[in-house]
Amino acid sequence: MAEYEVTIGLETHIQLNTITKAFCSCKADSWGDAPNTNICPVCSGLPGALPAANKAMVEKALILCLAMNADINMTSFFDRKNYLYADLPAGYQITQNDKPIGIGGYLDFQMDDGRPVRVRIDNLHMEEDAGKTRNEGDIRLIDMNRCGVPLVEMVTQPDMHSADEAATYLIKLRQLLRWLGISEANMEKAHLRCDANVSIRPKGQVKLGKKCEIKNINSIEAVRTAINYEIQRQIKEVEAGNEIEQWTIEWDNDALELRKMRSKETAADYRYFREPNLMPVVISEEFLQSVKEGMPELPLARQKRFETELGLPAYDASILTADRETSEFFEEAAKVYGEDNKRVSNWMMNEVLRIVNEKGIGVAELKITPSNLADIIRLVDKKTINTTTGKTLVDKVNDSGKDPAALVKELGLGLVSDDSIIREVCEKIVANSPKEKALYLGGKETLIGWFVGQVMREMRGKADPELAKTILESVLKAGEGN
Amino acid sequence: MSDLTSLTALEQAKLIREKQISAVELLDQTLEQVKRVDGRPGSLDFDHETEEDKHKVHAFIILTEEHAREKARSVDERIAKGKSVGALAGVPYSVKDVYCTKGIQTTAASKILSGWKPPYDSTVIEKMDQADAVMFGKVNLDEFTFGGSNETTAFKPTVRNPWNTDRVPGGSSGGSAAAVAANEGAISLGTDTGGSIREPAAFTGVVGLKPTYGRVSRYGVIPFASSMDSLGPLTRSVSDAALVLREIAGFDPRDSVTGKVSVDNYLEELKKGVKGMRIGISQDYMQITYMDDNGEYASAPIDPVLLAKMEKAISIYKELGAEIIEDIPMPNTKYSVPSYFVITRIEAYSNLQRYDGLKYGHSTSRPVTDMYDLYYKSRGEGFGYQTKLRLLTGLFASQEKFYEKYYGRAMRARGMLRNDFDNAFNPQGKYRLDVLLTPSTPSAAFPFGGATAKDSLKMQFADQFTSPMNFAGTPGVSFPCGLDNEGMPLGLQAAGYDYCESKILRAAYAFEQATIDEDWRKVKPMVLK
DSSP states (O other): OOOEEEEEEEEEEEEOOOSBOSSSSSBSOOTTOOTTOSOOTTTTTOTTOOOOOOHHHHHHHHHHHHHTTOEEOSEEOOEEEEOOOTTOTTSEEEEOOSSOSEEOOEEEEEOTTSOEEEEEEEEEEEEEOOOEEEEETTEEEEEGGGTTOEEEEEEEOSOBOSHHHHHHHHHHHHHHHHHHTSOOOOTTTTSEEEEEEEEEEETTOOSOOOOEEEEEEOSHHHHHHHHHHHHHHHHHHHHTTOOOOOEEEEEETTTTEEEEEEEGGGOOOOOOEEOTTSOOEEOOHHHHHHHHHTOOOOHHHHHHHHHHTTOOOHHHHHHHTSSHHHHHHHHHHHHHHOSOHHHHHHHIIIIIHHHHHHHTOOGGGOSSOHHHHHHHHHHHHTTSSOHHHHHHHHHHHHHHOOOHHHHHHHHTOSOBOOHHHHHHHHHHHHHHOHHHHHHHHTTOTTHHHHHHHHHHHHTTTOBOHHHHHHHHHHHHHHGGGO | OOOOTTSOHHHHHHHHHTTSSOHHHHHHHHHHHHHHHTOSOOBTTOOOOOTTGGGSOOOEEEEOHHHHHHHHHHHHHHHHTTOOOOTTTTOEEEEETTBOBTTBOOOTTOGGGTTOOOSSOOHHHHHHHHTTOEEEEEEOOSGGGOOSSSTTOSSBSOOOBTTBTTBOOOSSTHHHHHHHHTTSOSEEEEEESSSTTHHHHHHHTOEEEEOOTTTBOOTTBOOSSTTTOEEEEEESSHHHHHHHHHHHBSOOTTSTTOOOOOOOOHHHHHTTOSTTOEEEOOGGGSEEEEEOTTSOEEEEEOOHHHHHHHHHHHHHHHHTTOEEEOOOOOGGGGGHHHHHHHHHHHHHHHHGGGOOSSSSSOOOOSOOSSHHHHHHHHHHHHSOHHHHHHHHHHHHHTOGGGTIIIIIHHHHHHHHHHHHHHHHHOTTSSSOOSEEEEESSSSSOOBTTGGGOTTOHHHHTTTTTTHHHHHHTOOEEEEEEEEOTTSOEEEEEEEOOTTOHHHHHHHHHHHHHHTTTOGGGGOOOGGGO
16 A cells, blocks of 8 residues: 555634624624524625624734734635525625735644644635534525624645644644634534545655545534545545545534535535625724734744743643743743742642633633632642642632632631640551551551551641651650550 | 695695694695505506506606605604604605615516515615605615616506606606606606616706715625616605605615715705806717718707707806806717716626516416526516516627626726816816706607607717716706697706705706796696696
8 A cells, every 4th residue: 555645725714703703793603593683784784784894804814814824814805605505694694705804824733742743724714604504304494693703714835744734833822712712613513514524645745636525524523534534435445446525525423424515526616705784994004003912922933932931841831831821820920929930830730720621611710710720739838738638728719709818717727736636636647556656666657648647647647757757766766565 | 735745755744743644644634645646557467558657657667655645644643742854744745666665566667576575775765764754655666777768667557657648758767757747746756877767867857866876885786787877866856856866865784885974954955056067068969979870970950949058047146247158179079978887787787687487476386397497487477578688688798708898998988087077077177067967868758669760860869968067977957947849848957976966956956046936837737747
C-alpha cells in the first residue's frame, strides 16, 4: 500500500454573540424560543423590508480578524448570494463575497505533544444565518428564528494534514472565540459549525488530489471521526484503482456514516452581486485603533508569558490558559499571593479547576475570588490550617462566598497548637493502642505516622501534625520505663 | 362649498385648518369624484373590457374609505379642539400599491401577492400619517413597477389617461398620475426607478418629483431595483410637491442609504426664484440614442413640439434672470439604457426570489410533487408576462460566468455616467450647474399597445431622459410645459445635484408661475369635462 498525504481545509461558521441580529433588532439568541416567535419583517424577508447593519457584528468580526492576524479591508462590501430554499425567506443571503472584512492571516497553535502548527486563513467574511429546516415525515418545518443571526465564515488554507490537526485547530479556535468574547462557540448549539474539505495524494506528489467536502460536522469528535472515515474511503477508492470524484458529503453523526449529497457538476451558481440596500462597511482608523486597544492578550502569547515571566512549567501554562477566565483568575491570585507562582498554579489546577470540573461550570461562575485563593494558601503557609483543611476550605469559600479567614474562625478550622489539648488526645490514643505502642517501642518507628493519623482523626484535622508528632514521641517514650 | 377636489393640497389644507371646510367633507367630495370618473377598480377577477371601461380612469385598486374616514374625523376633532395638526391635515392622498400598509392589502399589481396584508407600514406612510394626511386608496401600477404604460398590471381594467382615455397614463406610477390629473386627490405617492414618477407625470400634465436617492426612506416599499428606487409625490402644483417632500424626506435608520442631510423648507425656498441660477442644456438630452440592428449607436429626433417648448422655457428662464449654459457634455448618457437594463434586471430578479407561493400571496391550487414544484407552479401562475421577462433576463445576465461581461461592465458605465453629473454640477467645476433642463420624455403619451410596437422608438425609449438620474442617484422633477398638437400634455424636467431638491423645485415653480395664465393651462383633461 502506497503512503498518502492527507490535506484538509476547514470552513467554519462562527455565530457572533451580539445582542441583536445582523440586520434587524430582533434578539440574536433564540435558544429555547418557540419557532417563528423571534422574527420581524426584515429577518423574515417580507416585501419592502430593508436590512440595517449591526455595528456590534462589525466590531466582533474585526476583533476576530485582528486575532487571526488577517489584513483588514478598511472598506468591505455586502453582497447577495442568491438561491431558493424555504429557510431563506428573502431568496438570497446577505454575505460578503469578493471584498470581505478580512483577508489572509493565520492561527498558530500547539498539538498535545508540543509540535507547533500554523493554519493559514484565506478570508473572513460576515454574513447572516438562514433559518432551520426540520423534516417530520413528509412535512418540512421551517423555523425562521435563526434567520439573520450574524455569522463570520472563516475559510482556512488546506494546511492541515490529519484529522487530529483539524480537531485541534477547532479546539484552539473555540478557545480563542470564547477568549475574545465574540462567540459562545458551542458546537452542540451550532454556534460553531464546520465543513471540511479533504483530499489525499500519494506522498511526494505535488498536485493536490480532488477534494470532497464534508458538511454538517457538529462536534470536535465528529470532526475527527468523519475526516478519518473520509480519508479511509478515499484511500480505498484509490487503492481500488478508482478516481476520486469531487463530492459534497453529509456526515450523519447518529449512523456514523458519510452520505453523498451531490456531485460538483450540480453545484449552484449563486449570482453574487453587491447588496444595494447596504452601504459599504467603512472602518475608520479611530474605530480600528479603539478595537485594537481593547484586544486582550491572546492565549498562545499568555501561555508563553506564563512560562517565561511567571516561571510555570509548559504543562501548567497550557492548562491555565485553556480559557481566559482561568488565566485571569490565576494571574490575579498569583499577583495577590506575590511569591512562588508554581504554588498558586498547583492550588489553581488541583482545587479550583477541580470544583469547576465537578460542578461543570466556568471559572467566571465561581464564588471564590482570586484573592480568596491567595488568602487560603497563606493560611496554610502560616499553619493556621493544614493543607487538607485548606483544600476543603476552597470548597467552603466557594459554597458560601465568605472570606476564608472568617470561615476558619466561624467553623473552628484553625490548627490547635495548645500542647495540653493535643497531649490529652495523644495520651488517650497511646493508652488505647498497646499493641502498636509495643511494636513502635520494639523498633518499628514508622508507626509514628499511624499514631499521628489517629490523633488527626480524633481532632478532625485541626491539630498541627508536627506538634502532634513531637508530643506523641514524648508520650510513647515516656512510658518506655514502665 | 363648490368643487374642492380641483384645489391644490396647499389650498385644501388651508381651508381645513381655517375650519372653512371639514376633512370629512373634503374626503366625501374626493370619494364622489372617484365614483364619477374612475369606473370599476383594477381587479384580478377581470373578464373583459366593457365600452364604459374605455371612458373611465381606473386609477384605483382599492379604496380605504373606513380607514380614511377615521383619520379625517380625528383631524376635524383635533382642529375643533384647537389642537395642533400636521402640515397636510385632512388632505386626502392615494398611494401606489407598492407601499406596505399595515393590515391593508398590498399587491404590487401582481397576482403573486394576492391577499397579502402587510403587518407593517412603510416609513413614508407613517410620516404622511404624522403629517395628518388622509390615505383614502391605493392605486394601480405596472406589475412590480415593470413598465412605462401601466399595461403590465395584473389588476384590470388598466389605468387610462384622463386627457384621452385611448392613451396610456404612463408608468409605472400610472395610477398615481391619472388619479391626480383626474382630481382624485391632490397628492399621490409614487416610486421612480427609471422615470416611473416623471414619465407618467409628463403624460398626464402633473408635477412628478423624483428626489435624490437617499432623500426619502424606501423602508416598506416593495422594490424593483434597490440601488435606484426613489419615492416621491405626484401633484398638480410645484408647491404641493415641495410641501409633501418636506413631510416625507429625511434620514431613516431603517433605510441605510438615507443621508443625514437636513431637510429644507422647500416651500419657502420656492420664493427665491431663479435669478442668477445656472441652468444647463445638453444636446445628449435633445435626441433619442439607441442601438440599431447592428449594435451600433444611432440617434433619432424627439418630438419637434417638445423642442419648441424647450426653446420657450429657455427664454422664460433668461427673462427671469437665470444664466443658460448650452452644450453641457453628458457623453455617457448613451450607455444609460443598456447598463440600466443589466443592473435593474439583476436586482429585480433577486428581489423577486422571495415570492415562492409558500409564505404569503398566491399559492398554486394544483397538486405539487415537491417544494420546487410548488415554487414552479405558484410563480408560473402568479407572475405576469413582463415580470417573467425581467426574471429571465435577470437570471441570464447575473450568471457568474457573465459577471464581468454584464454586471461588471454596467457598474463601470454607471460610474462614468455619474461622472457626467459630477462634471456638470460640481460647484468648483467648469459648468457649475444648478439645474439641467431636459424634456421629461421624447413625446407625449402614446396609445395602448404602443410601448411594444416595434417601430416606435419614442415609446420604447420613453425613459431615456429620466433613467440616467436614477443611475446617478440625483433628483429630477417633471413639470407640465404645454400640450402637443393633439392636445396631450408634455413635460419638462429640471434635474439637479445630490440633495438639491430646492433648486429644481425653484426652477419648476418659476416656470409654473410665469405661465400660470397661459391658455393651455385652462384646458382640462377629457374626463373632467
